[in-house]
Each structure stands twice: as C-alpha cells, then as structure tokens.
Amino acid sequence: MTTSRGNIIDGAGYAAQLRERLKRHVADLKAAHGLTPCLVVVIVGEDPASQVYVRSKGEQTLAIGMESRTIRLPYTTSEAELLNLIADLNAERAVNGILVQLPLPKHMSSLKVIDAIDPDKDVDGFHVANAGRLAVGLPGIVPCTPLGSLMLLQDAMQTYGDSFAGKHAVIVGRSNIVGKPMAQLLLQQDCTVTIAHSKTRDLPAVCREADILVAAVGRPKFVQGDWVKDGAYVIDVGINRIEIDGPEGKKNKLVGDVDFDAAKAHALAITPVPKGVGPMTIACLLNNTLKAFCLQNNLPVPEGV
Template sequence: MTAKIIDGKAFAEGLRGRIAEHVAQLKAEHGITPGLAVIIVGHDPASQVYVNNKARQTSEVGMNSFKYELAEDVPEAEVLALINELNNREDVHGILCQLPVPKHIDETKIINALNPAKDVDCFSPENVGKVAIGLPGPVPCTPLGSLMLLRDHLGDLSGLNAVVIGRSNLVGKPMASLLLRDSATVTIAHSRTKDLPAVCAQADIIVAAVGRPEMVKQDWIKPGATVIDVGINRIKAPERGEGKFRLVGDVDYKGVSEVAGAITPVPGGVGPMTIACLLANTVTTACLANGITPPSDLTA
C-alpha cells in the first residue's frame, strides 16, 4: 500500500480563497473589514519570516494587517500597553503576539492581557475552556487545520478511533477536544504511555505532535490509517553537505507511507494550514464581535 498524500499546501490555498470571499461579503453587506494585529519582539530571523508571511497573507485576502516590531529590550510594560491599546481598537479583531518573547517579558502576562475576544491564537484560559466545552470562538490554529484536513479526507469522523500523541496545551489537548466534538473515540498518548506502539496500532487516525524526529514507525500503524504529522524537526543532513539540515516530522514518513491509507508530508502538510487558520479565526472573531454567525466552513 502506498499512502495518499494529504496536500496541506493546496488545501490552505483553497481555504484562503474562501476566506477572501467571506471578507468581501463582510465588507459589502456589513461594512466590516476584519483586522489582524501582529506583535513581534526582537529580531529572530525565523520569527521575522513567519510574521512577514502572516502580514502578506492577511493583506492578500483583503483584511487589514497591522504589524508592530518592537526592540529586543523593550520594557514589558510597553508591550502590555500596546496590547491594551489594540484591545480597545474597533478596527482590530485579532491580536497575535509572536512567541517566544525575550526572557525579561512574562509570557503569562502577555497571554492574560489579550482580550479573549481577539485572541486568535487561542492562548487565553477563557478560549481554552471554550474549545473544551464547544462554545463559539477561535480554535488553536494547528489543531483546527489538522481537523479540516481530516474532515476533507475522511468526511464523517464519528466512531473512528483516534490517537493523539502529545499532550501540549497548544496542540495535543485541543486536538483531542476537537476530535471528541466530532464524535471520534479519542486516546491521548504521551511519553509515559505503556506500549505506545500497541496503542497506536488500534487507531484509525493518528495525530503525532510530540516533537521527536521520526518517532512514529511503520509497525505502529494500522493498515489504512490516516496519519496527521504535526511535528517539524530540523535534523542534520550530511548527504546534502557539511552543516546542512533538513526538515522531518514526528513520523517516519517513508516507512509509514507504505502502510497508512493517507499521510501529511513534512513540509507541506499541516504547516501551511497554520497561517490560513489564523486568518480564518480573525474572520470568526470579527463576525462574533458584530453579532454575525461565523462561516461554518472556517470553524470547528
């Protein structure tokens, strides 16, 4: 068996197209232009690229993009003051502070300062709780993107056995909540799970989000299972030359592809969905702020 490749890049492109249509409709029918504000502290090159991509894609779908680049040594109070200002601006519907921030800034204070109604990365305790009990609002971007890919490939997830490997607050826990919402039977596995390969071998769906390069092996996989690889790991690639690296997921892609029914590649799988879902969340928060039901094709 050769697994079908779940093309997250192509799906994300289609999702951005739908977002642009919804944005145009909000402008025409309600006079609302969703706005996303992104804050970056310091000059980490990888974060800079990521933030620039967010700003570019925000503008491309017709939304307002606001980018704030702050110095590495900016006082914590200044960051909190900026967040408070954005919380009170009517033209800003989503706020994202790029993490991590420098050590002199308390990430918990940053997260708690965000207005939950504008917290499009879904970090705030209030939004985490809403995801857990199924209330309307933004959903963490990576789990939302993974769920969209699963629905697109499998359709109805009801009754399927799903194993989520990883219990992080950003991916593992919300992913499990979303799968439960779709009536899957969910197991959360982690580093202390006994006989993890045997647990995975019972799964119709595996979501690997543990941060260990190529940990999930071929003999862990039930034939025909759908595998969503959330991991992005940078490993040495001596075959490419001295000092070269390549990206791999948490799944042994080559081996698992011979058994699984479908799999997301790394790169090109879940990764491209993250920014697209950030834009989708901004449309959702803009709608909720104005008493409008969010588009069902952009939500969980």
Template sequence: MTATIIDGKAFAGRVREKVAAHVARLKEEHGITPGLAVVLVGDDPASEVYVRSKGKMTKAVGMLSLEYRLQADAAQDEVMRVVAELNANPEVHGILVQLPLPRHMDEAEVLAAIDPAKDVDGFHISNVGLLGTGQRAMVPCTPLGCLMMLRDHHGDLTGMDAVVIGRSNIVGKPMAQLLLGESCTVTIAHSRTRNLADVVRRADIVVAAVGRPKMVPGDWIKPGATVIDVGINRTEDGLVGDVDFASAVEVAGAITPVPGGVGPMTIACLLANTVTACCRANDLAEPDGLTV
C-alpha cells in the first residue's frame, strides 16, 4: 500500500482563495479591509525571508499589510511602544511579532503585551487558556493548518486515536487541544516517552512535531494511519521531516510530505486568523471553514 499524499501547498492555495473571497466581501459589503501588522526586530535571514513572504501573501489576498522594523539592539521599550500603538490602531486586526527576538528581550513580556483579540499567532496566555478550556480563541497557525487538513481528509474525527509527538507550546499542546475538541482520544508523547514506538503504533492519527530528523520510522506507523509531519529539519540530504517519509509512505493511509506539507499552511492560516479577528472585532459572521 502506498499512502495518499496530502498536498499542503495546494491546500494552502485553496485556503488563500477562501480568504481573498471573504476579504472582498468585507470590503464590498462593509467597507472594511482586514489589516495585518508584522514587527521584526533585527536582521535574522530566515526571519527576513518569512516576513517578506507574509507581506507578499497578505497583499495578494487584498488585505492591508504593515511592517515595523527595529534594529537588533533596540530596547525592549521600543518594541512595547510599537505593540501598544498597533493595539490602539483600528485598521490593524492582527499583530505578529516575529520570533525569535534578540536575546536581551523578554519574549513572554512582549507577547503578553499584544491585545489577545489581535493575537493572530495564538500565543497570548489568554488565548492559550481559552483554547485549553474549549472556548473561542485565536488558534496557533500551524496546529490550525494541521486540523484543517485532517478534517478535509477524514471529515469527522470523532473517536479516532491520535498521538501527538511533541509538547511545545507552539504546536504540540495546542494540537492536542484541537484534537480533543474534535472528540479524538489523544495522547501527547515526546522524546522521553517510554515505549514510544508502541504508543505511536496504536494511533489512527500521528502528528509528529518533535524537531528530530526522521525520528519516526515506517514500522512505527499503524497500517492505514494518517501522518501529519510538522518537522522541518535541515540535513545534508536537504529538508526532511520528523518522519522517515520513504518508509512511512509505504504503510500510512495518508501522509504530508516535507517540504510541501504542513509548512505552506502556516502563513495561509495566519491570513485566515487575521480575517477571523477582523470579523470578531466588527461583530460579523466568521469565515466558514477558516476557523474552529
């Protein structure tokens, strides 16, 4: 058996089309343009590329794109001032502070300063708490993208056995909360889980987000399971995921590739979250299929 390949690049394209259509309706029917502001501190090359890509795609779907760039040696007060201004700006519906910040800054303090209603990364402690208690929240982009692809492939996830490998605040923990919200039976595993292979083998859904190249071999995968590989690891062989794709694709029922799987969904869901935040700020119906 060879698994169905879940094409994240194509799926992200469809998400962006939905976002663009909803943005057009907001403009035509309500005179509102969703706005996304990105704050970049320093000149990290990877962050530079990511921010440029975000700006390009934000404009492509018809939204307002704002960028605020600060020097790497900027004081934390400068970042906090920019965040405060964006919180107060009615044209800005989503605020994203590009991580990592320089070492002399307190990331937690900066993230906590963002208005939770504009926290389109879903990292604010208020949104973490709302998600954890099953209430309406801004959901972190990568887990949201994973859930969208799982819903699209399976439809109803009720009763499925899901294993999330990884316990980060950005992916692992919110992914588990989203799967619980879909009535899955969820296990959070990690690098120190005893008998990890046996834990993974019982799963109908495996979400690998641990950050270790090819950590999950094909013989850990239950025949027919759906595998969502969040890992992006640079190796001598190029970009690889946390799952050994070559062996897993022969066992799984469906699998995301690396690259071209989960990665493209992150920015697409950032755009979706910005539209959702705009709709909530204006007491309008949220875009169908772009939120939880």
C-alpha cells in the first residue's frame, strides 16, 4: 500500500463513470424489453437550492436515457393534496421511482410524506421499510449519499490494495439520511463502527481512532486536521456555504465538514468539497431508479447496481 498522504478521492470522476455504466444498462434494457425506467421528482414551493437540485436531477436522468418527470406544486399545496398525488404515482405502473424533494413547507410532515411512498419506488431510500431492510441485511434501496460514499471507499480501498475487514469506522453525525445508514453499510463490510454526535465525549479523541472517518454534521470545517489519524480514509459529506474575502470583496465558497487542507496532511485519501461525495448523490439516485425498475419488472439487476 502507498504511504503517501493527501490523495484525492475523485467523486466527480467516479460519478461520471457510474453514469456511463448506467447509460449502457438503460440502453440494453430498452433494446431487450422495450421499456424505459421513469423517475418522477415532486417539488413543493420555490426554495432556490431545491430548484437547482431538481433541475440537475432531471437533466442527468435524461442524459442516461431514462424518462424524467418533474411535478412542481405551489407552496400553498395542502399535505392531503400531496399525499393524494403520491398515491396516484404509486399506482402508476410506468413510474419506477418517486422522489419528493426536501425540505417541504412547514405545514407538511416529511415523515408522513415519505411514509406514503411505495417502498419499492422510494429511490431516496428514506422509507422506514427500506431502513429496516438495510438494518437486517435484506435487499432494499439504500439512501443515495451513504451508497455513494461506500462506492468511493470501495474504489479507494481497491486502489491502495486495502480491505474493510476489521477497520474502525467513525461516523460523525447520526441522521437517518446519512449517519445511520452509513453505519449499517460499513457494518456489512465487516468494519467496527462508532457513531459519534454532539453528545459524544472527547470527540477529537474518538475521531483519532478512526481508520475510516465519515463527517456528516453540516458544520463548516468542523473536523480539524489533528483529529485525523495518519493513514485514514476521510469521507466529507458536508456541503456548506461560507463567506470569504476575495480580491473583489466577499464571495461565497463551498466547504465541507472537514478542514480539508489540514486533514489531507494526515489522511491517506480524502474527498474534496466540491467534487467529492456531492456528485455521487445524484448518480446513486439514478442507480437506485434502475434497480427499482428491474425489481418491479422481475428483471435481473445489472451487476454493480
């Protein structure tokens, strides 16, 4: 194994390769069965960041040959109206994946809305049924960001001739979207897993024990360089906008939950922000849509999906 430090895990490059593989699979399915996977994204309201994400999801879905539908609802839509729409999409055979863009308006319950989605069409992997399947090791749909993070780790491990078995993985953050499913995935890879959070005592010391460190707390540059064990793999899930001084005044900059420049002096391999985990999230959404399509149509899931 290389002993160099600060090697960059190229999430953008890996995501591009994944999309190309998915594109070939979609073309093969069309040729063999005359069917096209369909992803429906529902967005409620006018949140600017959500609008950008939804547009990008639609563009990338079309780019690999899938059908993309975006349903835009006004902020004033009632929860009952949204639940009725989801029920209709659940019943529509041509729809293989349903994603409701979060956050939802405050008058709606995200848990109730997610629970209404057919688990077999829940391409975000947030439904409690999919969470349960992951927890007990049954086949299901895995949340996109943890899945993408695992793919990047698997690729890095292969690059450096390493393996997961017996490694201590520390996940900073216990959300249902990233922290908890990431822990389950790493347990399945035979890691010893610690989930750390805001109440963890001596968090820096816990992080220094990690062979694999996953940061998912939503706090810019929270994980300091000296929290990183020499030779660790670091996956930075955070996407935070901060203001910095530039030659023409203040400007926004994207940073992760890890102090990248300080951490890469210790890490064997580390994801940057941007172009790290972020691009993998949408690529894995497409991956999940293809998987859902195959399972719904009793077709074999392509290898690697």
